[in-house]
Amino acid sequence: MENTNPFHYEGELSWCPGCGDFQILKSVEKTLTSLNKKPSEVVLVSGIGQAAKLPHYIHANGFNGLHGRALPPAFGIKAFNRDLTVLVTTGDGDCYGEGGNHLIHAIRRNIDITVIVHNNQVYGLTKGQASPTSEVGMVTKTQPYGVVSLPFNPIAFAIAMDTPFVARSYSKEIDFTAELIRQGVETKGFALIDILQPCVSFNKINTYQWYSQRVYKLDNTYDPTNRVKAFEKSLEWGDKIPIGVIYRSQRQTYDETLDRLGIKPQINPAHNLIQRGSSQGVMCGVNTLPDLSKVKSLLSEF
Amino acid sequence: MSFDISIKIAGQAGQGIQSIAEILLKVLKLNGLHVFAYQDYMSRVRGGHNFMQVRISDSPVYSIKEDCNILVALDTNSVDVHRNEVPKGGAIIYDPHSTMVDSPDNRFIPIPMNNLAKEAGSPVLSNTISAGSILALLDIDKMDAEEFIKKQFAKKGEEVIGKNLKALAKGYAYFLENFRNWKFTDIKAQKKNKTILINGSEAVGFGAIAGGCQFIAAYPMSPSTGVFTYITGKAKEFNIISEQAEDEIAAINMALGASFAGARAMTTTSGGGLSLMAEGLSLAGVMEAPVVVVNAQRPGPATGLATRTGQEDLEYVLHIGHGEFPRFIFAPGHHEEAFFTTIHAFNLSDKYQVPAFILIDQYFADTYATEKEFDLNKVKAISYQPSVVSTPYLRYKITKDGVSPRAYPMQGDFTFIADSHEHTENGHITEDGEVRNKMVEKRFRKLKGMQKEFGKPTYYGDKLVPSGSEKGKAKTVFITWGSNYGVVRETVDCLKKQKRSVAMLHFNRIYPFPRKEAVSLLKGAKEIITVENNYQGQFGNILKAETGIEADRKILKYDGRPFTVEYILKRI
Numbered sequence: 084m085e086n087t088n089p090f091h092y093e094g095e096l097s098w099c100p101g102c103g104d105f106q107i108l109k110s111v112e113k114t115l116t117s118l119n120k121k122p123s124e125v126v127l128v129s130g131i132g133q134a135a136k137l138p139h140y141i142h143a144n145g146f147n148g149l150h151g152r153a154l155p156p157a158f159g160i161k162a163f164n165r166d167l168t169v170l171v172t173t174g175d176g177d178c179y180g181e182g183g184n185h186l187i188h189a190i191r192r193n194i195d196i197t198v199i200v201h202n203n204q205v206y207g208l209t210k211g212q213a214s215p216t217s218e219v220g221m222v223t224k225t226q227p228y229g230v231v232s233l234p235f236n237p238i239a240f241a242i243a244m245d246t247p248f249v250a251r252s253y254s255k256e257i258d259f260t261a262e263l264i265r266q267g268v269e270t271k272g273f274a275l276i277d278i279l280q281p282c283v284s285f286n287k288i289n290t291y292q293w294y295s296q297r298v299y300k301l302d303n304t305y306d307p308t309n310r311v312k313a314f315e316k317s318l319e320w321g322d323k324i325p326i327g328v329i330y331r332s333q334r335q336t337y338d339e340t341l342d343r344l345g346i347k348p349q350i351n352p353a354h355n356l357i358q359r360g361s362s363q364g365v366m367c368g369v370n371t372l373p374d375l376s377k378v379k380s381l382l383s384e385f
Numbered sequence: 386m387s388f389d390i391s392i393k394i395a396g397q398a399g400q401g402i403q404s405i406a407e408i409l410l411k412v413l414k415l416n417g418l419h420v421f422a423y424q425d426y427m428s429r430v431r432g433g434h435n436f437m438q439v440r441i442s443d444s445p446v447y448s449i450k451e452d453c454n455i456l457v458a459l460d461t462n463s464v465d466v467h468r469n470e471v472p473k474g475g476a477i478i479y480d481p482h483s484t485m486v487d488s489p490d491n492r493f494i495p496i497p498m499n500n501l502a503k504e505a506g507s508p509v510l511s512n513t514i515s516a517g518s519i520l521a522l523l524d525i526d527k528m529d530a531e532e533f534i535k536k537q538f539a540k541k542g543e544e545v546i547g548k549n550l551k552a553l554a555k556g557y558a559y560f561l562e563n564f565r566n567w568k569f570t571d572i573k574a575q576k577k578n579k580t581i582l583i584n585g586s587e588a589v590g591f592g593a594i595a596g597g598c599q600f601i602a603a604y605p606m607s608p609s610t611g612v613f614t615y616i617t618g619k620a621k622e623f624n625i626i627s628e629q630a631e632d633e634i635a636a637i638n639m640a641l642g643a644s645f646a647g648a649r650a651m652t653t654t655s656g657g658g659l660s661l662m663a664e665g666l667s668l669a670g671v672m673e674a675p676v677v678v679v680n681a682q683r684p685g686p687a688t689g690l691a692t693r694t695g696q697e698d699l700e701y702v703l704h705i706g707h708g709e710f711p712r713f714i715f716a717p718g719h720h721e722e723a724f725f726t727t728i729h730a731f732n733l734s735d736k737y738q739v740p741a742f743i744l745i746d747q748y749f750a751d752t753y754a755t756e757k758e759f760d761l762n763k764v765k766a767i768s769y770q771p772s773v774v775s776t777p778y779l780r781y782k783i784t785k786d787g788v789s790p791r792a793y794p795m796q797g798d799f800t801f802i803a804d805s806h807e808h809t810e811n812g813h814i815t816e817d818g819e820v821r822n823k824m825v826e827k828r829f830r831k832l833k834g835m836q837k838e839f840g841k842p843t844y845y846g847d848k849l850v851p852s853g854s855e856k857g858k859a860k861t862v863f864i865t866w867g868s869n870y871g872v873v874r875e876t877v878d879c880l881k882k883q884k885r886s887v888a889m890l891h892f893n894r895i896y897p898f899p900r901k902e903a904v905s906l907l908k909g910a911k912e913i914i915t916v917e918n919n920y921q922g923q924f925g926n927i928l929k930a931e932t933g934i935e936a937d938r939k940i941l942k943y944d945g946r947p948f949t950v951e952y953i954l955k956r957i
Contacts, residue, residue, distance in 0.1 A: 121798065122800045123794060123795055123797070123798050123799060123800050124794075124795060126646075126794055128642070131805070136814075138802060139802065139804075139813055139814060142800060143800050144800045144801060144802065145800075145801075145802035145803070145804070145812070146645050146802070147802065147803070147804045147805055147806065147814075148638060148641070148672075148805050149638065149664055149665065149668050149805055152634065152664075152665070152668075154635075155602075155630070155634070155635040155636075155637075155638035155639040155642060156638050156639065156641055156642025156645065158635075158639050159600065159602065159638070159639040159640060159642025159643035159644070159645070159646065160642040160643065160645055160646040160794075162600070162626050162628070162639075162643065163599070163600055163626065163642075163643040163646040163647065163648045164646045164647065164793075164794065164795060166795060167794055167795065184631055184632060184635075185631065185635055188630075188631040188635065192628075341626065344621055345621060346620070346621065346624055346626055347624055349599055349624065349647075349648070372597050372765075372766045372767075372768060373594060373595060373596075373597050374623075375761065375765070377622065377623065378595045378761060379761055381591060381594065381619070382581060382758060382761070385581035385582055385583045385587070385591075
């Protein structure tokens with residue numbers, strides 16, 4: 084059967100068979116299809132890692148940058164063109180390790196993007212070293228006596244940063260994950276979705292079986308707008324691991340900050356359509372040139 | 386009668402050196418005089434020893450002098466440090482109540498600045514008192530100063546304006562009453578001269594705005610902060626997104642994201658910040674993302690001399706970023722050139738989809754100079770967005786000149802990927818050796834076009850004659866780049882007065898290296914001397930690598946201080 088999903092990519096995927104990334108890809112595809120957006124209106128931004136390959140496997144715009152540096156270009160893209168829907172696909176190493184500093188500040192800015200972290204608690208691309216979320220005691224080739232550093236708790240961290248949307252999912256729950264991503268995209272401001280994902284090649288601890296025995300979905304009795312309760316929930320880990328929307332809040336987004344400052348969007352196809360006479364590619368213009376009379380007025384200041 | 390005098394205002398950080406200089410410079414400029422001012426400061430907010438040098442002339446000036454005719458000493462230490470730089474007939478202005486002077490001679494002019502300030506209403510007015518006295522000493526009408534004060538303090542209200550005007554008048558009157566017979570020099574206002582007074586940071590920042598900058602992300606670091614500050618101050622007015630990044634890694638990657646989305650994007654940095662940007666610059670190389678990077682150099686390695694000057698990053702910028710990719714490197718010589726170079730940098734970075742570097746340094750950034758009004762019609766921002774793209778759109782289409790059509794998301798119904806990996810024409814990861822070769826070759830094919838663009842070296846001095854004949858050509862050619870334009874130009878002027886056959890060859894564009902021009906302009910020179918603010922003679926090395934021409938002599942300086950004509954003359 085032909086796939087009619089406009090975001091569907093036909094081509095080879097280079098993940099290991101059985102990898103949770105396939106499930107996340109399906110979830111992202113499902114979300115994008117449900118958004119009523121065209122592929123040209125979506126940008127997937129990533130750094131480096133197995134998760135960072137995802138933009139190549141979706142039919143949309145992509146920016147596959149440097150290891151740990153997915154969030155800064157995502158900021159640049161979204162700030163310059165606020166009409167774009169920007170999703171970041173990143174991993175625990177990319178986002179919580181190499182690029183940890185950017186996570187703090189991207190949340191502070193409250194740029195309106197959705198960050199999907201493929202959290203497999205191990206480094207996949209470099210073949211099995213510990214990641215910032217690996218459990219204490221996990222033995223790898225570079226931690227032969229076991230991991231000693233405490234794992235990073237992204238959920239607790241994000242709540243502490245008053246992130247507008249904080250969720251956790253499990254990759255096997257494809258529809259559930261897709262729904263969380265959709266809610267993240269629709270949230271005004273920064274959305275962090277940490278997705279627990281088995282690594283069939285290198286993580287022999289946090290397996291499908293391990294997760295399936297532990298994860299449970301939060302029900303209606305849980306109120307994600309209560310920050311203290313959310314923080315309590317974020318500490319729940321071990322025999323029972325909650326998945327779902329863990330925290331929600333509201334504060335001024337970066338877009339709104341720009342609006343308040345009077346910085347206008349510079350690409351606005353609806354208002355700035357320049358038809359350039361070709362049936363093949365109707366191109367929208369971008370205001371790239373400054374107002375010369377205004378520039379001239381600066382001279383008088385010197 | 387022509388004149389050329391230097392004033393040094395010295396004291397501790399926080400004592401108001403800049404406030405005095407600001408009034409002075411603006412008033413001199415309003416009088417049509419040519420000024421050149423440089424600030425020597427320590428890496429601290431209060432205390433220490435800082436000074437501002439101001440040179441004034443009736444003809445254009447391009448550098449500072451070691452000695453000064455007038456010293457304004459705001460503390461005892463400044464008297465001790467600088468008194469020997471003031472020759473007989475010069476003036477040393479100081480406050481006898483706060484500054485101790487051993488055996489003052491007839492150069493010393495005591496002005497009770499603090500007492501006069503208190504009389505005018507507040508001790509903070511002592512800077513305005515000093516400015517008043519200096520203007521009286523220079524025999525410059527104080528009317529322009531009054532106008533300036535009214536404008537400068539307009540936001541602070543009538544009371545502040547009134548007090549400052551009173552202080553100015555007091556300082557002015559005190560000098561005239563007590564030192565009326567003190568004849569210094571014949572400074573004549575040249576009211577017809579229309580100039581602008583601008584510093585290096587402002588010249589680059591203004592150029593960025595005129596060049597259509599739409600996005601700037603940077604992390605504050607001396608001496609690059611001035612450019613970032615200037616642009617940010619105008620961001621609202623010119624619809625520029627300005628963001629202070631969490632670090633330089635974020636700054637360059639933010640700029641690349643904005644560039645991907647269609648923005649004319651830039652970042653500014655210095656020293657260590659540039660090192661942090663190295664990987665991001667490599668990303669710009671493979672993504673073929675236009676971006677303008679201003680690097681205000683300071684001496685390294687590491688923290689080095691944080692608030693001082695140097696030209697040590699040239700070879701670094703030539704190679705920065707792992708892997709191989711083409712780039713533009715510019716090092717403007719004076720503020721007008723910096724303004725236009727910045728506009729060109731935006732245009733060329735956009736046209737060739739390569740990073741464009743603008744190398745300035747602390748000396749250049751912090752130097753104020755009067756320049757003739759920039760002709761804004763000379764260079765304009767030009768956008769190179771394609772009007773039509775083929776279907777399917779290939780972001781990295783292999784083309785003859787190496788430049789692929791660069792469109793942005795949402796310009797049409799197409800999608801594309803920009804990738805840090807080696808990629809196919811449609812931006813997807815590839816490890817295919819043949820595709821790899823084609824991509825590398827495509828990126829480097831741009832060099833042919835880039836080589837023909839803006840940025841030919843400037844030849845100054847004895848006239849050039851058609852090649853083949855050496856008659857009339859300078860025997861000695863000084864080669865320099867970046868901020869040393871002015872000091873070498875004045876050295877040439879000075880030597881020509883001594884009937885020496887000399888010229889200067891100044892390089893603004895350093896990459897792609899203007900090889901042909903360099904070879905032809907240096908043909909026949911008997912002696913080639915490079916002048917650079919670094920230890921290794923980095924430009925000399927590049928010149929040799931690119932042309933085989935080796936300098937006969939290198940005048941190098943790496944103490945963190947700028948060159949002076951005196952310094953160069955002593956070494957030839």
